Amino acid sequence: MTTPSAAVGASTALIARQAIVNSEKSVIGYELFNRSRAPAEHTAASDVLLVFTAMTHAGTEDIMGDKLLFVNCTHESLAGGHLELLDPSKIVLEIQDLGHSASAEAHLRLPMLETLKQRGFKLSFGHFVLDSVYAGWLALANYIKLDLTVLPRDQWLVLIQYAQKHSTAQLIAAKMETVEQFELLQQMGIKLFQGFWFARPSVFEAKILAPRQTSLVELITLLRRQASTDELEEVLKKDAGLAFNLLRLINSASFGMQREVTSFRQAVLIMGLKKLFRWAALLLAATKYANTPPSLGQTAVVRGRLMELLAEEFLSEEEADMAFVTGIFSLLDLMLSIPTADALQLIHAPEPIRQALLHQVGPLADLLTLAKACENNNDSVFDEAAEKLGLTNQQINWAHLRALAWSDQVNG
Template structure:
């Protein structure tokens, strides 16, 4: 992969960091790699947290580059049910991504049915879905037609169980079977004889670590970019901002040229990147980048809280408002801690940004529907029951709707501010 064009100034303003990403190959019967499963191995990440593996895709594609990680292969990534509606998936080319869907534990039919619309929607958008062998149980019958891949874990399944599952899957699904945790030649011979054609495990390859270099752009450059996008400025004006901040330019070119973004040819200019990404995606990317920036010693919890608020408000607005208002709800939540992030009063912080009037009213005075949503989001953080009940009643939202959206928002934001 050739390098992105070098920024012309302010290269010293970017801060560098290293994150560790592991990948393990998934191969076919000819030992040709068809995809990689990604794992986060950074020291800052303690185990698998909700959405961390899904948002790992965005992190990996933005910062690690294409060839070092997955090339043109499929990306397999574990996810949680709470994270599946996350806006980060909008930044990816669905055709390149396989979402590994976990079982629900002691699944009841109503739980399986409740998750079906989200899974169906992901499949219709073009994402591939993978499940483990439990999807072959009768409780998950509604999910089975959605399966592109079914993983058979040889560390927990006896040979006779494997044979029964392979036979059942062949009769009742169109999914390709992947034997995982393949550690010996005998295991490989057994499952390949039974008809399995895809394999993953130590017998083929152990997870390999890749160092992902990350450049952190300056907050001033991100704020300037957000302003220009909100004003629908010319491509020339946006391009000039990118040329002046190495971190901003580096991250954008990594993302746009990643396999997950789905470009058929390499993008080598900032102008091409801006035009192909589009203003809506460019704004969401820049807003998330602002919350994760580290200059000025702002605690990471501040950025994470802002991301949770933005996503929570967006999800709730989608229940009772127009798509445009849902977008504005995201803006309101993610900018609601600008005073802390930028170290100045909120009035002064908003003076630096171009935001719609309803957003400004919500941030400054907590007025209008967006102000009510912001109040509700803050009530969720503080466990203020009276405030929660008043805002929920005003918005005509049930506690169940709010709690589900809050869980999804927490899951989605869980790893964004650790990248």
């Protein structure tokens, strides 16, 4: 794997992410924040922007993809030359409040914010920007985040209506934790949401698979049992859409095929059943279903790709493939609305994957722990998993950003 060398050292800030989704629960962007294992050395969350800048220019692939990236910034970092290297149309700068010095300094900071806005950067503020002392800032806001953990519920509607009346900014309900909050805020007019709940929503009660899920599960089961090509093609004949989507995925730029695969039989011949098992698993996550939010599939794809990229550092190619499938299947219970053990039995999952998902045993389990920690704020779990696997900050950051970009191509 190609990684940036001198650009980002071993003491670099560690990147974590949290998805920002719309009312349909489709991911529109990610907030990147610093979870450095050396907090004394990295007090500014905008260290992430420095890391991101270096990585973007260290390789040829488009790290950003089509998603917006929300990056926390200190006021001091906004004057840094690294901003000149970025495409401002894809970056949302999250601006901090000024605390007790707001009345004296808000107007002094305004020219810098106006310059950034003119250069094409989008600006995001916390709900503090609704205070009259920040009136000049409010006019520049593209996004305003409402922190649900500090705002009393009886103030939500008042603030939402005030923000809608006095600005053109899109409102984001941040730190959302329950489906009840999601539904209530939708009724109040909020259209963008952020919170750990979207990475692990409530399990659905329904036990009936969607038709496309049924066909994919049948295909995955046959691939695991090393069925004949005729048997596999029979499944695809019953679901022409499945066959089309699988071939489209295999031929997409994200897989780098040297020549176009025009039939499933050709795919079997060129790639073999083990690779097709991996891609059928990916299609299970990437396909949109009525009973599962799109953000769930996106999370599964990022997990799988991140685990694969990290596994390539110390495991064989076959084991890296299993790492990818483990990440995808880590959300299988929610994708299929049945318990994980039953889902794994249904598709005859390989034993190392079963051990990782059901018993948290082996390097695949450690990789999954690390991948999950990239989605939340449990620093101790993150540190322990990274140390156990012997992975550096640089390796984790690079793989994380590449996984985000790759998943964007797959889900696009």
